[in-house]
Amino acid sequence: MNTPNDDVRLDKWLWAARFFKTRSLATQEIGKGRIQVNGQDAKPSRDVRVGDRIEVRQGVVVRTVLVRGVSAVRGPAPVAQALYEETPESIARRDEAARQHREAPEPSLAIEQGRPTKRDRRHLAEWNRWSASKE
Numbered sequence: 001m002n003t004p005n006d007d008v009r010l011d012k013w014l015w016a017a018r019f020f021k022t023r024s025l026a027t028q029e030i031g032k033g034r035i036q037v038n039g040q041d042a043k044p045s046r047d048v049r050v051g052d053r054i055e056v057r058q059g060v061v062v063r064t065v066l067v068r069g070v071s072a073v074r075g076p077a078p079v080a081q082a083l084y085e086e087t088p089e090s091i092a093r094r095d096e097a098a099r100q101h102r103e104a105p106e107p108s109l110a111i112e113q114g115r116p117t118k119r120d121r122r123h124l125a126e127w128n129r130w131s132a133s134k135e
Helices: 010-016 023-031 077-081 088-103 118-129
Strands: 035-037 053-058 061-067 084-086
Touching: 010 023, 010 035, 023 035, 061 088
Parallel strands: none
Antiparallel strands: 035 053, 053 061, 061 084
8 A cells, every 4th residue: 555645546546446357447437437536527547545535336336435545556355445435325325226126126137038949939839829819
């Protein structure tokens, strides 16, 4: 970890804090506007300082974290987790989103199989041909 007065690029910090697997992924997400620093859209080269408030949108969940340390090197997970502190509001939103996802999952995820095969389609067509509908 660097001294508190050091500055680190935002893309490096996100990578070092293990929000993204690679720096290029972090840069892409910043470019798409999914990362905000202190309420403003940021560029990958923006310096991150201790005390900054970073909002990271991952999927439908927005995580709000406070920077507690800066580092330009990616270390073990416990060291990476020491670089930030997630706000209680962010934790509550994430837990609520997880609860909603558990209670009402995406309907398309319930489909066990994909498209019917040619054999399945023939079977369905034959079944429709012999159905008891009056026409």
